[in-house]
Amino acid sequence: MSGAIVVVGSINADLVLQVARHPHPGETVLGRDSVLMSGGKGANQAVAAARLGARVAMVGAVGSDSTATVALAGLRDAGVDLTHVPTVPGTTGLAVVTLSQDAENSIVVIPGANLAVTVDAVDAARDVIVAAQVCVLQAEIPLPAVARAAQLAHDAGTRVLLNVAPATALPPGTLRLADPLVVNEHEAAVILGRPIDSPADAAADLAALGIASVVITLGSHGAVVLEGGRLTSLPARMVVPRDTTGAGDAFVGALAAGLVEGSTILDAAQQAVRVAAASVTRLGAQASYPWKEEPLP
Template identity: 70%
Template sequence: MGHDVVVVGSVNADLVLQVDRHPRPGETLLGRDAVTLPGGKGANQAVAAARLGASVALVGAVGTDPDAAVALSLLTSAGVDLTHVATVDWPTGLAVVTLADDGENTIVVVPGANAAVTPAAVDAAHDVVAGGRVCVLQAEIPLDAVGRAAHVAHRAGARVLLNVAPATTLPDDVVRLADPLVVNEHEAALLLGRPITAGAEGARDAAAELAARGPGSVVVTLGTSGVVGHEAGASWSWPAVRVDAVDTTGAGDAFVGALAARLAAGDALRDAAAFATRVAAASVTRLGAQPSYPWATNPLP
């Protein structure tokens, strides 16, 4: 029997640096604290979905260094199937996160072992990728592997959730397989090759334009302004939940993981997105990405 959600994606260790404010170019600041936490978009999304009760498998790679144990720790405790997470002779992927007092962050990612998630790695996990209800993909692994996984999952009848993050361009034949295509405003603008007007109206226009390129549905996340969707020729929107933000790291991944879990359970896209906004809101009230994700038993805002 296949998994509810299969994530093909990155696994990182997140080095989180806490500062009063972000430094200006050329400026040196003293930080208050530094901690290493599990991260990576693929791993984050897998943990988010698994903590909400979905059966989840992850296809990825880590190194042989001590960061690997950190990177895998919360995946293991959440019950994610790690059979197809390879150990390779490269450093585990690393993200350096600078977190300011206002909750906003900057992130620099060094891919490391994630570069080993190639089309060949996807082929080695073919049965798992093909057997899931929802296949979740992002862009922190080689893009040819993203394309291979999308085609394998689609041919098998799985629903492809394509989160084009970090912002990049992907071939049209891959974008067309997405249902949904999930992007934020910056990622939407890059895919469209033009700036988009800030706010819900601009996001609706962008979602409709992206939908015209062939994906089954499009979701544009707007942070504190909520989310906009487009499917079957019509648009919808849902407001964000207001909370006191402590750390926005991984909030988008919390949204994607929750969205995948609810789609796998049979929810309509708009209903799944409404639930996912609550999960994302819960995630920003605590430090870190994966450590902040709620379990199915936790109350949501």
């Protein structure tokens, strides 16, 4: 089964540690609880899109350890096609998430099996990539694989939704394949090589690099969208946050789902803001993502 959306990216298990506040360097604090959940930017985005009714295929890898079962659980539950997710020797990717009482998080990621998502792995999944309407990419797998998947998709007429997260400096040629490029303010600054004065200016400067469309996510301040030379600011929805983990991935997955339904980037982003807002009201990443029939803020 191929997908209208193909996500080429990371699959992790998330170890979420709940604490009253984040420890200072050298300090030990007592936590309130811990839970092991499905995660990884690629898997998160795939689940977010699938829960909204999109047909999604995943290209990634998990390890031969018991953690793989947890890492794949959310994808399986959402009905994502896992044909191109092999089990490789070694450990599954792991993210350790420290979640404070004010809903802010800090995250350490151990790539594990995600390092096996190489150019060769992308080439092996070529058929599903070129058959999709939208190819979603991030930066938690080796960057040559990201560049290869973007090029394969673009050459086949598959739309490339590129989320440069975590922040990294991808080749300009790869960035120019994005339509849209989705980044937060920090990621935009890394790409531009300087601090940004305003999201609007950053979006314009990114577009000046030859990128067709740009979305900059602003957390509790919403997002800005630059499409067809027109810049639009989208306000955030007012909610009481419980856990911001994976909110950006919820946005990207919802954006991809909107695009395969035929929405403009602006309309899809408006819906994605609502999906991301819903996600922060619940604990975890994938477990917090709304299903298609659920009401949104």
